[in-house]
Amino acid sequence: MTEPADTTADVLVVGGGPAGLASAIELARRGRDVVVVDRGDTTDEIAMLFTPRAVAASRRLGVDVLDRADVLDRADVLDRDGAEWFHPIGRVRITAAMADPAHPGGAVGPSTSSAWPRVRVAPDNGGVGTRTGFVARLRALAATLGVRFLDGHDATQPIVERGFVRGACVRGPDGATGEVRATFTVVADGANSHFGRLLGTYREPDWPMALAHTAGHRSPLHLANEVEVVVGVTDRAGTPIAGYGWMFPTGAGTVGIGVMLVSTSPSFAVINPAHLLERFTEQHADRWQLDPDPATPAVGGRIPLGASVGPLAGPTYVIVGDAGGVANPLTGLGIDTALESGIIAGDVVGEALDEGSAAVLQQYPKLIDDRYGSFYKVGRLADRFVGQPPVARRLHAALGARPAFAEGTLRVALQHLRSGRGGVPELVERTARAVATFAPDA
Numbered sequence: 001m002t003e004p005a006d007t008t009a010d011v012l013v014v015g016g017g018p019a020g021l022a023s024a025i026e027l028a029r030r031g032r033d034v035v036v037v038d039r040g041d042t043t044d045e046i047a048m049l050f051t052p053r054a055v056a057a058s059r060r061l062g063v064d065v066l067d068r069a070d071v072l073d074r075a076d077v078l079d080r081d082g083a084e085w086f087h088p089i090g091r092v093r094i095t096a097a098m099a100d101p102a103h104p105g106g107a108v109g110p111s112t113s114s115a116w117p118r119v120r121v122a123p124d125n126g127g128v129g130t131r132t133g134f135v136a137r138l139r140a141l142a143a144t145l146g147v148r149f150l151d152g153h154d155a156t157q158p159i160v161e162r163g164f165v166r167g168a169c170v171r172g173p174d175g176a177t178g179e180v181r182a183t184f185t186v187v188a189d190g191a192n193s194h195f196g197r198l199l200g201t202y203r204e205p206d207w208p209m210a211l212a213h214t215a216g217h218r219s220p221l222h223l224a225n226e227v228e229v230v231v232g233v234t235d236r237a238g239t240p241i242a243g244y245g246w247m248f249p250t251g252a253g254t255v256g257i258g259v260m261l262v263s264t265s266p267s268f269a270v271i272n273p274a275h276l277l278e279r280f281t282e283q284h285a286d287r288w289q290l291d292p293d294p295a296t297p298a299v300g301g302r303i304p305l306g307a308s309v310g311p312l313a314g315p316t317y318v319i320v321g322d323a324g325g326v327a328n329p330l331t332g333l334g335i336d337t338a339l340e341s342g343i344i345a346g347d348v349v350g351e352a353l354d355e356g357s358a359a360v361l362q363q364y365p366k367l368i369d370d371r372y373g374s375f376y377k378v379g380r381l382a383d384r385f386v387g388q389p390p391v392a393r394r395l396h397a398a399l400g401a402r403p404a405f406a407e408g409t410l411r412v413a414l415q416h417l418r419s420g421r422g423g424v425p426e427l428v429e430r431t432a433r434a435v436a437t438f439a440p441d442a
């Protein structure tokens with residue numbers, strides 16, 4: 001149901017993606033009146049990987065994505081339309097591409113497969129689903145909790161009174177304008193975050209960001225229980241790129257195939273991700289038995305990484321999800337961190353309302369820093385190292401060839417570290433954090 005444009009609320013949420021909805025759900029549970037404004041510019045049916053941490057955060061909100069997996073009728077998956085499927089994934093295969101331009105057919109090098117690294121706070125399975133289907137489930141929950149929606153509305157600019165943000169001016173699909181006034185505002189408008197920029201947020205231009213591009217192809221291997229990550233993707237000259245390619249079986253007739261490249265690669269500025277995806281798809285189509293024509297057309301976008309956007313709070317607003325650049329700098333994945341940051345923000349804003357004190361909002365950047373700060377600094381430094389082709393070559397070969405190394409790297413990259421345990425990944429991570437303490441911000 002869509003609200004009339006002129007309205008008031010305790011909290012305005014700008015952007016109804018995973019981050020904004022997580023905040024809205026948390027706040028509604030605390031009995032707060034929340035309006036979510038969403039212009040609906042992301043209706044992608046693309047296959048997305050949900051890490052076990054994303055599944056855990058989603059469960060914490062009250063949506064168990066894995067329960068959908070059990071109700072699927074496998075016999076008619078190829079005919080199923082709509083996006084509300086969710087395919088459980090138990091394993092991750094890391095494959096080293098042969099960085100050899102003499103093998104344009106995409107011969108792959110060594111490959112290792114492991115279960116998701118186990119961690120107490122997350123389930124054993126991740127999964128593949130669509131953003132659309134996932135967002136629909138979060139929205140349904142939010143609506144039952146009383147969250148109001150202004151769909152198809154663009155939050156064009158903040159309402160600022162005596163230096164305090166008091167909501168936003170909005171424009172509907174028919175061009176009609178209105179105002180949503182609120183005590184506090186949660187900014188969750190995604191990677192480009194025009195609204196955030198109007199409030200003065202700034203992305204560190206030299207810090208890593210990623211470009212991702214993906215499409216879906218029909219394949220008889222769509223029911224596989226394993227995603228494949230291909231490291232050692234190269235540019236046309238055969239130079240390795242920081243980033244990776246992937247194959248995500250959807251369980252719904254298709255396999256999502258994609259590439260992600262990180263800005264620390266020397267060739268980042270000249271690579272066209274759409275062309276890179278075409279080449280990557282050609283190289284791996286046979287192995288994954290992909291239909292040549294995409295069933296879901298290629299789409300792409302950018303992902304600001306590693307807490308590269310700030311400040312994350314003003315006197316009466318907080319910034320969550322991609323708008324705050326909180327995606328993982330080692331994986332480029334952002335659904336788990338969007339949900340987690342949204343939940344944290346919901347708690348903080350709820351407390352500020354309970355206490356009648358806007359000053360409480362200033363705890364939010366600190367909580368985000370506690371959660372991600374030093375890990376992300378390590379991640380940003382690692383992105384710089386992996387951007388160097390000689391380093392990348394060695395790393396990629398080792399990842400494909402050594403299962404223990406691949407499992408350890410996955411554990412670190414996903415932040416699936418075991419607290420109080422003395423394993424090699426935990427030791428490496430602690431050492432890296434110690435080194436990062438003295439390293440300059442990068």
Ligand SMILES: Cc1cc2nc3c(=O)[nH]c(=O)nc-3n(C[C@H](O)[C@H](O)[C@H](O)COP(=O)(O)OP(=O)(O)OC[C@H]3O[C@@H](n4cnc5c(N)ncnc54)[C@H](O)[C@@H]3O)c2cc1C
Binds near residue numbers: 019131190323334
């Ligand atoms: C091609 C691609 C593939 C990806 N694959 C994965 C993956 O497999 N796994 C993973 O974990 N992450 C993946 N990511 C990253 C992930 O999509 C994001 O990190 C995540 O969606 C961030 O959630 P969010 O709520 O912060 O922002 P978004 O999901 O971008 O949502 C922002 C919302 O704000 C709305 N909005 C924007 N501006 C306004 C405005 N002015 N007024 C009103 N509404 C507005 C938009 O309509 C949108 O609904 C991928 C990203 C890309 C580009």
